[in-house]
Amino acid sequence: DTAVSQTPKYLVTQMGNDKSIKCEQNLGHDTMYWYKQDSKKFLKIMFSYNNKELIINETVPNRFSPKSPDKAHLNLHINSLELGDSAVYFCASSPFYQPGVPNEQFFGPGTRLTVL
Amino acid sequence: TQLLEQSPQFLSIQEGENLTVYCNSSSVFSSLQWYRQEPGEGPVLLVTVVTGGEVKKLKRLTFQFGDARKDSSLHITAAQPGDTGLYLCADFSGGYNKLIFGAGTRLAVHP
Structure with missing residues (x-):
């Protein structure tokens, strides 16, 4: 059984389009995150939600809008896609x-977004 | 802003060799995590270290946390092709439990 799943795995689209990436976890976890990994493999936090409430927003352009319909889902919608948005999103x-208590983060397999 | 530097960036070795990779921070770690990421997959947690001077072992992997909690090393004994991947260190940082990652060390172990 997949613990953290994302769809789609690959997404190729034109500049200016709007797209969404879906994420679901079946681990019963309270907290969910979105990360962006660029072409140099640098992984950076974008957002974090705890029990459907936003707790981290790392100065991401407001073209990116996360939505958490319930504790098990955290979707990412991106408006007006730009070339620089090409990356793998985890x-x-x-x-x-x-706060201050470390715990393990379980990552999904990633969505490779290519903006042409 | 905290900066994590990992070295080397790339490492290509033969099966059976030993290796060490390093992670250094511009400021004291809150707590340090090491992850391994295989191609096409998300990172997977290997270990969390919290206390300065701490040493943890996971089979052939030995993790050391510096006394000053600003550096860490990962030593692999008798590397195997299955150890191939991107090794990432991360600081579990601040009041919002944010992970701040280094750029990683890409390890290739050849049979």
Whole structure:
């Protein structure tokens, strides 16, 4: 059984389009995240939600809008796609959110977005 | 802004060799995590270290956390092709439990 799943795996689109990436976790975790990994493999946090509430927004352009319909899902919608948005986007989840207490993040397989 | 530097960037070795990769921070780690990412997959947690001077072992992998909590190393003994991947260190940082990643060390172990 897949713990953290993302769809689609690959997404190729034109500049200016709007697209969504979906993420689901079946681990019963409270906290979910979106990360962006660029072509140099640098992985950077974008957003974090705990029990459907936004707790981290890392100065991401407002063309990116996360939505958490329930604790098990965190989707990412991107408006007016730009060339620089090309990257691999990873969803992750962790069991709980307690400030300062480290816990494991479980990552999905990634969505490779290519903007032409 | 905290910066994590990992070295070397790339490492290509033969099966059976030993290796060490390093992670250095511009500021004290809150707690340090090491992840491994295989091609086409998401990162997977290997270990969390919290206390300065801590040493943890995971089979052939040995993780050391510097006394000053600003550096860490990962040593692999008798590397195997299955160890191939991108090794990422990350600081579990701040009040919002944010992971700040280094750029990684890409390891290739050849049979």
